[in-house]
Amino acid sequence: MIGPSIRLASFHAPAFLGVWSPECSVASKKTRGRLLRTDHLPRLRSRQVGFSLLEVLVAFVILALVGTTLFRLFGASLNNAGAADQYSRAAAYAESRLAMAAVDSPLHETSDQGNSDDGLYAWSTKVEPYIAPGTTDDQTRLAQLLPMRLWRITVTVSWPGEGGNNRSISLATVRMSMKQP
Numbered sequence: 744m745i746g747p748s749i750r751l752a753s754f755h756a757p758a759f760l761g762v763w764s765p766e767c768s769v770a771s772k773k774t775r776g777r778l779l780r781t782d783h784l785p786r787l788r789s790r791q792v793g794f795s796l797l798e799v800l801v802a803f804v805i806l807a808l809v810g811t812t813l814f815r816l817f818g819a820s821l822n823n824a825g826a827a828d829q830y831s832r833a834a835a836y837a838e839s840r841l842a843m844a845a846v847d848s849p850l851h852e853t854s855d856q857g858n859s860d861d862g863l864y865a866w867s868t869k870v871e872p873y874i875a876p877g878t879t880d881d882q883t884r885l886a887q888l889l890p891m892r893l894w895r896i897t898v899t900v901s902w903p904g905e906g907g908n909n910r911s912i913s914l915a916t917v918r919m920s921m922k923q924p
């Protein structure tokens with residue numbers, strides 16, 4: 744049987760760390776006194792746990808920069824969503840004005856303008872004879888002899904944008920109509 748002093752010799756944990764093991768409980772008072780005495784062991788400097796003021800300030804600065812960037816991105820996306828809504832409303836309004844202009848039969852050269860019911864959008868409609876690009880003078884004279892004619896219908900819708908800039912959207916189509924008698 745191995746005595747308590749041999750067990751203590753095999754115990755490697757430094758006593759200043761406050762490690763307790765079963766070997767220490769069976770040791771004699773004399774051995775325990777030797778084990779608990781720590782003046783011959785090098786002392787560890789005590790380090791305070793936590794963050795320094797500088798570390799906390801740096802963390803707050805980083806957090807503020809990230810937060811500012813996120814708020815700017817969020818604000819810009821809201822502005823873009825608002826602009827997209829205005830463009831889609833203007834496109835729908837232009838389509839309805841284009842359909843109303845194409846209903847007139849027979850079509851004739853004209854222009855018209857006005858405002859929407861809510862006063863936000865201003866529109867203008869223009870109906871003019873359509874001449875295809877690259878058409879020669881002979882082809883234009885022959886086209887006037889036909890009973891049908893091509894008309895270009897253009898609708899432009901404009902509204903005030905941010906910063907005083909006017910925004911607008913234009914839609915155009917080509918329709919065929921009988922000539923006026």
